[in-house]
Amino acid sequence: MNAVTDTETRRLLSGNEAVAQAVWEAGVTLASAYPGTPSTEILEVLGTYPDVTAQWGVNEKVALEVAIGAALAGTRAFCAMKHVGMNVAADALMSQTLAGVNGGLVIAVADDVGLSSSQNEQDSRYWGRFAHLPVLEPADAQEAHAFTLAAFELSERFLVPVLLRLTTRVCHVKTLVEIGQRQTIEPRGFIRDSRRWVMLPGNARPMIPAQFKRDDALRAEAETSPLTTEWKGTNARIGVVASGPAALSAREALPDAPLLKLGFSHPLPVERIKAFAAGVETVLVVEETEPLVEQELRAAGMAVTGKDILPRNGELSVAVLRQAGATVRGETLPVPAATTAPADVFPRPPTMCPGCPHLSPFYCLSRLRNSVLVSGDIGCYTLGAGQPWNAMDTCTCMGASLTLANGLALAKHGDDANKAVVAVIGDSTFLHMGMQGLLNLVYNRANVTVMILDNRSVGMTGGQEHPGTGRDLYGNDAPRVDLEALVKALGVKPERVHVADPYQLPELFKLIRTEIQVPDVSVILTNQPCVLTDRHKAHPALMVDEDKCTGCGNCLAVGCPAIQVVRRGERVTASGEVKALSFVRIDSAFCTGCNACVGPCGPKCIVPQGPAETAGQAVGG
Amino acid sequence: MSASASATARQTDEPALSPALAPVTNILLCGIGGQGVLTAAELLAAAAVVEGFDVKKTEVAGMAQRGGVVTSHVRMGGRVLAPAIPPGEADVLIGFEAAEALRAVTQVRKGAALVVSDLQIRPPVVHQGLFTYPDDPIGALRAQGWKVRVVPARAIAERLGTLKLMNTVMLGAVSDLLPVPADVLRAQVVEAFRVRKPALAELNGRAFDEGRALPH
Numbered sequence: 001m002n003a004v005t006d007t008e009t010r011r012l013l014s015g016n017e018a019v020a021q022a023v024w025e026a027g028v029t030l031a032s033a034y035p036g037t038p039s040t041e042i043l044e045v046l047g048t049y050p051d052v053t054a055q056w057g058v059n060e061k062v063a064l065e066v067a068i069g070a071a072l073a074g075t076r077a078f079c080a081m082k083h084v085g086m087n088v089a090a091d092a093l094m095s096q097t098l099a100g101v102n103g104g105l106v107i108a109v110a111d112d113v114g115l116s117s118s119q120n121e122q123d124s125r126y127w128g129r130f131a132h133l134p135v136l137e138p139a140d141a142q143e144a145h146a147f148t149l150a151a152f153e154l155s156e157r158f159l160v161p162v163l164l165r166l167t168t169r170v171c172h173v174k175t176l177v178e179i180g181q182r183q184t185i186e187p188r189g190f191i192r193d194s195r196r197w198v199m200l201p202g203n204a205r206p207m208i209p210a211q212f213k214r215d216d217a218l219r220a221e222a223e224t225s226p227l228t229t230e231w232k233g234t235n236a237r238i239g240v241v242a243s244g245p246a247a248l249s250a251r252e253a254l255p256d257a258p259l260l261k262l263g264f265s266h267p268l269p270v271e272r273i274k275a276f277a278a279g280v281e282t283v284l285v286v287e288e289t290e291p292l293v294e295q296e297l298r299a300a301g302m303a304v305t306g307k308d309i310l311p312r313n314g315e316l317s318v319a320v321l322r323q324a325g326a327t328v329r330g331e332t333l334p335v336p337a338a339t340t341a342p343a344d345v346f347p348r349p350p351t352m353c354p355g356c357p358h359l360s361p362f363y364c365l366s367r368l369r370n371s372v373l374v375s376g377d378i379g380c381y382t383l384g385a386g387q388p389w390n391a392m393d394t395c396t397c398m399g400a401s402l403t404l405a406n407g408l409a410l411a412k413h414g415d416d417a418n419k420a421v422v423a424v425i426g427d428s429t430f431l432h433m434g435m436q437g438l439l440n441l442v443y444n445r446a447n448v449t450v451m452i453l454d455n456r457s458v459g460m461t462g463g464q465e466h467p468g469t470g471r472d473l474y475g476n477d478a479p480r481v482d483l484e485a486l487v488k489a490l491g492v493k494p495e496r497v498h499v500a501d502p503y504q505l506p507e508l509f510k511l512i513r514t515e516i517q518v519p520d521v522s523v524i525l526t527n528q529p530c531v532l533t534d535r536h537k538a539h540p541a542l543m544v545d546e547d548k549c550t551g552c553g554n555c556l557a558v559g560c561p562a563i564q565v566v567r568r569g570e571r572v573t574a575s576g577e578v579k580a581l582s583f584v585r586i587d588s589a590f591c592t593g594c595n596a597c598v599g600p601c602g603p604k605c606i607v608p609q610g611p612a613e614t615a616g617q618a619v620g621g
Numbered sequence: 622m623s624a625s626a627s628a629t630a631r632q633t634d635e636p637a638l639s640p641a642l643a644p645v646t647n648i649l650l651c652g653i654g655g656q657g658v659l660t661a662a663e664l665l666a667a668a669a670v671v672e673g674f675d676v677k678k679t680e681v682a683g684m685a686q687r688g689g690v691v692t693s694h695v696r697m698g699g700r701v702l703a704p705a706i707p708p709g710e711a712d713v714l715i716g717f718e719a720a721e722a723l724r725a726v727t728q729v730r731k732g733a734a735l736v737v738s739d740l741q742i743r744p745p746v747v748h749q750g751l752f753t754y755p756d757d758p759i760g761a762l763r764a765q766g767w768k769v770r771v772v773p774a775r776a777i778a779e780r781l782g783t784l785k786l787m788n789t790v791m792l793g794a795v796s797d798l799l800p801v802p803a804d805v806l807r808a809q810v811v812e813a814f815r816v817r818k819p820a821l822a823e824l825n826g827r828a829f830d831e832g833r834a835l836p837h
């Protein structure tokens with residue numbers, strides 16, 4: 001367990017780890033989350049602390065509501081999610097902030113500024129405006145820790161959930177953090193008061209003026225909050241108003257410019273900003289990513305500079321901010337002494353793992369490419385949209401594979417009229433937001449083949465547990481949902497439900513080919529675990545019998561990174577056509593012996609290793 | 622202490638205006654998902670903390686854990702502000718894969734130290750014939766005018782018994798180019814393994830020494 005020793009005062013922590021440490025210190029009873037980059041580690045780390053219960057929720061709405069329940073019970077509660085998670089949780093958020101809370105509730109939302117592993121880049125600070133909640137914006141791990149503690153205090157003082165807005169550059173950046181011991185927080189007890197907690201129109205209506213009053217009180221708090229700080233500067237030509245890690249980059253880029261760092265950024269402390277602005281010539285607003293502060297300041301009658309010269313998306317880096325400073329000051333920056341023009345290096349996109357159970361489903365779909373529309377979803381398997389499979393046509397948000405398929409199947413026409421519609425979804429995504437879509441397909445008598453790629457893991461975010469894995473966040477045994485029974489209960493006909501071993505590729509292919517011809521909802525569940533989890537059992541590596549390999553390259557279409565080309569060649573066919581040949585080997589250090597590539601090899605030259613080769617494997621590890 | 626009081630006390634301090642502080646050294650690590658680049662960066666950051674430096678360690682992994690490009694930025698000095706190394710300002714580049722060093726070299730300053738593994742890993746898109754891997758990435762770096770310290774990390778690790786030692790060899794090879802004394806970094810490496818994989822602790826110490834002893 002991760003308890004803090006008496007002598008320990010500082011730790012090198014990422015922002016996520018620092019939030020977890022502070023949640024523990026704050027005396028929280030219950031922390032709940034659904035995984036999502038860049039927020040995932042907060043809850044994983046909380047699972048290593050004593051005295052606090054950490055739970056994976058099946059989706060963000062569920063996770064938030066669980067935390068709300070614990071806060072209404074009168075204890076401190078915490079919820080974490082990535083930015084798009086709040087779209088899912090918004091229904092709960094919008095009404096609970098009207099009602100407020102009892103024990104403190106802090107919601108950490110992590111924005112993927114720069115869009116490195118998400119489907120969009122959205123600015124979670126909007127929720128502060130939309131849902132009338134205070135927004136705190138730490139700039140680094142030290143502040144992530146301090147602001148989390150402050151957020152609980154604010155939440156209990158104003159009886160409102162507090163939004164802790166993180167970004168990738170807070171979550172995943174490590175720095176030294178001062179830490180403390182766990183506080184003893186007396187539970188407040190559940191307040192039995194239906195007028196306060198039952199959101200009937202008659203109860204909710206009088207809460208609206210109270211909410212405006214709370215906004216005013218929060219604004220007054222923000223005006224004097226110690227979370228917002230002013231850093232002095234010697235050159236008043238530019239005054240920077242900034243928040244989050246961009247504030248630190250702004251200081252590095254413009255070290256002599258006075259800087260007002262908005263830690264408590266909503267409600268916006270307009271008076272304080274006006275006072276700051278009075279001492280500088282031009283106010284430069286530095287915020288990631290939308291011009292929220294900037295627009296509010298303009299609405300308050302201030303002339304400010306911001307997104308007119310700064311990029312409207314992505315990270316505001318030191319280089320970008322130096323350029324902005326120079327633009328305001330009318331200077332030209334010296335052309336950086338650097339250095340080399342970018343070399344023309346091949347791309348290295350992420351790949352599926354060697355032996356991944358998702359390889360063969362996408363190999364099959366790529367072979368059926370001309371007769372299917374593939375409605376995809378989010379997870380490791382989204383890589384099926386790329387090389388070598390190119391076997392996904394749509395992917396929007398979690399769960400949308402089934403529902404978009406519903407609409408596609410109904411409205412497809414022209415060249416697509418005769419194509420079958422296949423929806424592909426992972427197990428965690430299915431349980432997160434796919435079940436309703438499947439129910440909807442059945443209810444509306446759709447003609448869609450659904451592939452649920454059950455790898456018993458949230459693979460994409462690093463192998464977390466979920467209700468289909470049979471384990472909880474701590475790795476302890478937990479009830480495991482029976483997906484086969486579940487899809488039948490949702491109304492899929494028993495004869496249309498199939499469980500398939502993805503490593504038996506020819507059988508899987510035949511099954512898909514059969515089901516796409518049946519005008520009904522079919523479900524194909526694959527059943528091999530993610531190779532990066534302890535459920536996966538590797539088999540001895542296979543090898544290519546080089547004397548028999550014809551260089552046809554079929555096995556490369558499986559997309560397994562363990563298959564490597566050793567030599568290329570050409571062959572002239574009987575009809576005079578020149579065909580490229582790729583002779584391959586299998587890297588025994590990576591091959592899991594899964595068998596998926598055996599079927600596609602016509603000459604049957606992918607075979608078990610002889611004793612000699614197996615012996616040479618030790619160093620591969 | 623109330624929560625709000627502690628919040629004030631622990632906030633990030635105002636940076637000094639004209640820092641008489643130790644300058645910041647920017648170390649850029651690059652490689653491929655699964656190679657352990659982030660762990661190596663972690664060890665550098667921990668060693669910097671032992672030396673009393675302010676430190677920020679960041680990673681740009683994206684979806685890259687699965688065989689994609691991984692870079693990690695480690696900044697150490699008297700006071701470190703921005704989390705990421707500004708382009709063109711890396712002082713040291715540690716390349717855990719040769720072509721990745723060629724990709725990342727645009728991020729380093731003129732005269733930077735380049736320590737690059739001779740390991741070459743071709744991605745599936747190259748095997749599928751869609752792109753080509755450079756014939757000689759280290760030669761290409763030299764042709765651009767860079768001074769490169771080439772580390773035969775794979776050969777050394779293989780000789781010591783397991784490829785898992787490659788990253789420690791790399792850390793040994795770069796250890797004389799850092800503001801942190803080599804012995805402090807070595808102690809971090811050995812200690813980290815003593816905690817997680819005790820059987821490998823001494824072996825990692827040896828791998829570090831072999832990297833350190835390479836002629837350059």
Ligand SMILES: Cc1ncc(C[n+]2csc(CCOP(=O)(O)OP(=O)(O)O)c2C)c(N)n1
Nearest residue numbers: 036085378379380426427428429458459460
């Ligand atoms: C609303 C929302 N929450 C979280 C995420 C992050 N995320 C994307 S896919 C995914 C789950 C993937 O698991 P699974 O469906 O089992 O597929 P696998 O990666 O294991 O193949 C998660 C957590 C997201 N994109 N959107």
Ligand code: SF4
Nearest residue numbers: 353356380459530531
């Ligand atoms: S992490 Fe698991 S599911 Fe994801 S690509 Fe690797 S093996 Fe496949």
Ligand code: SF4
Nearest residue numbers: 560591592594595597
């Ligand atoms: S058997 Fe084939 S597909 Fe499976 S891991 Fe080995 S090389 Fe890859």
Ligand code: SF4
Nearest residue numbers: 549550552553555601
């Ligand atoms: S499919 Fe078989 S014959 Fe064709 S390249 Fe691969 S190993 Fe050789």
